[in-house]
Amino acid sequence: MPVELEAAQADGCGRIRAFCAVVLPSLKPGIVAVGSFAFISTWNNVLFAVMFMSSQDRSPFPSDRATSWATSERTSALSPPAA
Secondary structure (H helix, E strand, O other), X not given: OHHHHHHHHHOOOOHHHHHHHHHHHHHHHHHHHHHHHHHHHHXXXXXXXXXXXXOHHHOOOOHHHHHXXXXXXXXXXXXXXXX
């Protein structure tokens, strides 16, 4: 990596531009992998908590409003039009 950084600085790039042009492209796969694992881990922790929850009022999701809205939308879409 130092050869590429020296070449970038010789071409007139500053430190930030050299970092963005040389180092960041090689770090992208690692950043994506760590971000994916962090998201999956967090999502699994939420689902684990929801699975063992005893009541709906402690839910981390706004299930009452979302369920009633989804149910009303579903029933209005499936019911025949009013005369």
